Amino acid sequence: QVQLVESGGGLVQPGGSLRLSCAASGSIFNINVMNWYRQVPGKERELVAHITSGGYTNYADSVKGRFTISRDNAKNMVYLQMNSLKPEDTAIYYCNAPVQYRSGTEYYTGDFWGQGTQVTVSS
Numbered sequence: 079q080v081q082l083v084e085s086g087g088g089l090v091q092p093g094g095s096l097r098l099s100c101a102a103s104g105s106i107f108n109i110n111v112m113n114w115y116r117q118v119p120g121k122e123r124e125l126v127a128h129i130t131s132g133g134y135t136n137y138a139d140s141v142k143g144r145f146t147i148s149r150d151n152a153k154n155m156v157y158l159q160m161n162s163l164k165p166e167d168t169a170i171y172y173c174n175a176p177v178q179y180r181s182g183t184e185y186y187t188g189d190f191w192g193q194g195t196q197v198t199v200s201s
Contacts, residue, residue, distance in 0.1 A: 079181065080104035080190050082173045087195030094199070095161045100173030100192055102154040107185055108178040112149055112156040116169035116197075123172070127158060141167075163199045170194040 086098040102109060110131050117123040127137045127147040135147050146159040156173060173192040178185060 080106060080177045080179050080188065082175065082190050082192035084171065084173045084192040084195040087171060087197045089198045089200065090163055091201050092163060092165060092199055094163050095159070096163065096197060098158040098160070098171055098173075098195060098197075100156045102156075102173075102175060102177065102190075104177075105180040106154055106177055107180050109151075109154060109175050111176060112147075113174040114147060114156070114158045115172045115174055116167075117172065117194075118169045124169075126171070129156065160197070163197075165199050167197060168199050169197060171197050 081104055082100055082102050084098060084100045086096060090096050111128055113128040114126045115123045116126050126141055127145055129135045129147045129149050131151055137145060144162045149156040172194045176187060176189050178187050
């Protein structure tokens, strides 16, 4: 059907930068909104940023001015540029999208998640 695969996580010092990527593949017909979430063990998953196919973006207050979400509609990819990273940004970051896809001659909509990528901000 559809797969979302994240990449780009890792260990970075406070104040540093990372760029996450997420590639969507499969029998995709349309993806309107693409989201980045993050989760710390023992806490609820938090919406970090989202972007529509038209380029409208929205961010959690905790990352405004530091993170930038972007996408390449032709490649079904979404990115998260993270600057001025803080220890409290440490989490597993997940890519998410409601996707309209084709199966045989039918079209469906499903909510798909990537496997997550670890971001650790520490000195």
